[in-house]
Amino acid sequence: MPSPLIDRISVDLGAQEPWPKDVKLFQPYEIEQILLPDNANCLAVQAFLKMCNLDFQVEPRPNAEFMSPTGRVPFIKVGRFVTAELEGIVQFVNGKGISLTDKLDNELKSDLRAYMTLVRNVIEIAELYICWVDKETYNEVTNVRNGSVYPWPLNHIKNREKRNQVIKKLKVLNWYNKTIEEVYQEVENCCEALNVRLDNKHYFFGDKPTELDALVFGHLFTIITTPLPRTDLVEIVRRYPTLIDLVKRIEIEYFKKDVKVT
Amino acid sequence: MxxxxxxxxxxxxxxxxxxxxxxxxxxxxxxxxxxxxxxETVQVRVDKINVDGLGRTKNDIVEDCIRDLFTARDFQDVLLKAHKARVKLDELGCFKNIGVYIDTSKGSNATKDGLEVTFDVKEFKRITGGVSTHIGNNEGALMVGMRAPNIFGRGERVQQRPVFTASILQAHSEWPNSGYKLLERGLLLDLGFHSNSLFKHNLQWEGIIRDLSTLTRTSSFDVREQSGPSLKSSVKHILSMDLRDDLIFPNSGSLVQLTSELAGIGGNVGFLKNELFLQENYSLFEDIVLQTSLMVGYLSSVSKDKRITIADRCYLGGPLSVRGFETRGVGPHSDGDALGANAYWAAGVHLFTPLPFRPGKGGFGELFRTHFFANAGNVGNLNLAKLNNTDLLEAFRTNVRISYGLGVALRLGNMARLEVNYCFPIRYDKGDQTHPGVQFGIGIQFL
Structure with missing residues (x-):
């Protein structure tokens, strides 16, 4: 049986090969299944790969979450190797000598890491809170979408299982006991911090996009475009036109579609 | 007496x-x-039979068991018939404890040589449960089971009469040769009955939630694709006819076992799987037994929108089927992980003899047998609907795997067998994983 060390070595070996043509990005079904936080993460990875100018195909699978080596979407398959989530994928791509941050000095790099952690720890957690803890959103959206790929009665069992997992996570992070207003306040603070960092520049760190831009794009674009029973989150984001402009810019530049953000 | x-x-x-x-x-x-x-010379008459402790058990079935006692004419007869009645009551499977007391008859209606027989019974609880470990082919499982004996008061738990079992199960299994692990949780209902004294039927319904995941990060992507939960609801019929004189080392007799499983009544897993197992034993000399066995299986899909997962497919190879190969070592592999196929056949010939020079004859030595064997088989994907008979024969003939060898088999209790063999695989395919040399096997049903 292969040991974790051998796993590690084989992943490293795989990293040295050039970027192959048949790279696939696995994610849940966008129309009927995917949830807000997952969608944000999938979009962030897509944006990052496009920023790096790397080819990939999106492959929707109902069981993408379970296929992923970390249990979270999205993940990419490069040759025989699978790597999940934005951080892992950024590292994997860096291993192939492709990086969006190689021109930054160490201080800026640690800044970038700090902001990425901020987005992950605030916006993503707030999305989880709204999807799984807020009763209205859970009943009208999350419950239906998450269970859509399972037959009865597995859908109810899996929804409950997932909800318990998320609640456990939120409890550890001390978010479960927050009221929805406190959650909005956190998101607002985070947006404010990002707004200050962006400071009317083209991207967060100058003229070239970084993985932070990809991550912020993924989350904000998903928040703006996903119809939910509660629209407060959208309204908070809309108060920061510079962030909206950033999202539009990335959308036009890398996804080449008209933005319907207005 | x-x-x-x-x-x-x-x-x-x-x-x-x-x-x-x-x-x-x-x-x-x-x-x-x-x-x-x-x-025999003591003339008596049974005046009265009391049965103490009946709750929900109906009178009629108890009466059937004890009626015979009234015909006893002497004391010896009473003792014998009381014993028989006690055995019958025990066979009903309704009672935990049965005590028999014989006393002289008292009271106004008592006759001179009158006796009064009292059966003191204690009924089973309505529902009994238990935790049991259960050892299957190369795997162990912990089972929490519940059953309701005698639920309608007529001993509905009796051999030769329908036996109903319901079990709640949670089983975790790891299949390193296929690169996945499986967690199964669900409900199994089983109705066992005999259609005559030879044929035993088991009609089962399984509702199982299965969580399949990859065993390591390097598991083949074909296995990774299968990960995730699935719900299997299936009806299974097992027909078996066991005429062998012993379960582990039979000297004569044959075993026929036919299993049909239809999945897809609810849930998202759907298939029809038919399997046949045959075993025939011939006693050549007093202790030398020739055993031939054959197993065949075919899995077909029943609906386009129901899945067949890697856990449902057919595998071949290993110490219990085609020896000389790794477990699941025959057939399609992807990156070293066995993927299984939808059809297989395998056959085996064994010559069982006692240990050379017969140490421990009649005692310890009877636990062992030496055996020489030859196995053959093939597993692959084929579509019966599209094949005509000659194609089918061709599919069976091409790429046959053959191995032979010899070894020692040990009887473990009266339920399992342990084998240590030295195997020589002689015909195998490029993708197969062979296991030449010493191979251990422990299990219940061997090819």
């Missing part, structure tokens, strides 16, 4: 004790008077 030695409670004893008191000696050396009574 027939003669009872009984002490006569006469004056002899008390005389002695009086005498002992008078003389100051405390010696009880004198023998009590012994009389022999031939029980």
């Amino acid at each position: 027939g003669i009872v030695h009984a002490k006569v409670p006469d004056e002899a004893g008390s005389n002695i004790s009086k005498f002992a008191k008078q003389t100051g000696l405390s010696e009880h050396s004198s023998k009590p008077d012994i009389r022999e009574i031939d029980l």
Whole structure:
């Protein structure tokens, strides 16, 4: 049986090969299944790969979450190797000598890491809170979408299982006991911090996009475009036109579609 | 039975004790008077039978068991028939404890030689449960089971009559040769009955949630694709006819087992799987047995929108099927992980003999057998609907895997067998994982 060390070595070996043509990005079904936080993460990875100018195909699978080596979407398959989530994928791509941050000095790099952690720890957690803890959103959206790929009665069992997992996570992070207003306040603070960092520049760190831009794009674009029973989150984001402009810019530049953000 | 030695409670004893008191000696050396009574000559009549402790058990089935006792004419007969009645009551499977008391009949309606027989029974609880470990082919499982014996009061748990079992199960299994692990949780209902004394049927329904995940990060992507939860709801029919004289080392007789499983009544897993297992034993000399066995299986899909997962497919190879190969070592592989196929066949010929020079004959040595064997088989994907007969024969013939060898088999209790073999795989395919040399196997059903 292969040991974790051998796993590690084989992943490293795989990293040295050039970027192959048949790279696939696995994610849940966008129309009927995917949830807000997952969608944000999938979009962030897509944006990052496009920023790096790397080819990939999106492959929707109902069981993408379970296929992923970390249990979270999205993940990419490069040759025989699978790597999940934005951080892992950024590292994997860096291993192939492709990086969006190689021109930054160490201080800026640690800044970038700090902001990425901020987005992950605030916006993503707030999305989880709204999807799984807020009763209205859970009943009208999350419950239906998450269970859509399972037959009865597995859908109810899996929804409950997932909800318990998320609640456990939120409890550890001390978010479960927050009221929805406190959650909005956190998101607002985070947006404010990002707004200050962006400071009317083209991207967060100058003229070239970084993985932070990809991550912020993924989350904000998903928040703006996903119809939910509660629209407060959208309204908070809309108060920061510079962030909206950033999202539009990335959308036009890398996804080449008209933005319907207005 | 027939003669009872009984002490006569006469004056002899008390005389002695009086005498002992008078003389100051405390010696009880004198023998009590012994009389022999031939029980057949004691004429009695059973006046009354009481059954104490009946709750929900219906009278009619108890009456059937004990009625015969009224026909007894002498005391020996009473004892024999009471014993028989007790065995019958025990066979009903309704009672935990059965005590029999025989007394002389008292009361106004008592006849002169009248006897009164009392059966003191204790019923099972309505629902009994238990935790049991259960050892299957190369795997162990912990089972928490519940059953409801005698639920309608007529002993509905009896062999030869329908047996109903319901079990709640959670089983975790790891399949390193296929690169996945499986967690199954669900409900299994089983109705076992005999259609005549030869054919045993088991009709089962399984509702199982299965969580399949990859065993390591390097598991093949074909296995990774299968990960995730699935719900299997299936009806299974097992027909078996076991005419063998022993489960582990039979000397003669045959076993036929036909299993059909239809999944897809609810849930998202759907298939039809038919499997046949045949075993035939011929005793050549007194202790030398020739055993031939054959197994065949075919898996077909029943609906486009129901899945067949890697856990449902057919595998071949390993110490219990085609020896000389790794477990699941025959057939399609992807990056070293066995993917299984939808059809297989395998056959085996064994020559079982006692240990050379017969050490421990009649005792310890009977636990062992030496055997020489040859196995053959093939597993692959084929579509029966699209094949005609000659194609089918061709598909069976091409790429046949063959191995042979010899070894020692050990009887473990009366339920399992342990084999240590030295195997020589002689025909195998490029993708197969062979296991030449020493191979261990422990299991219940061997090819």
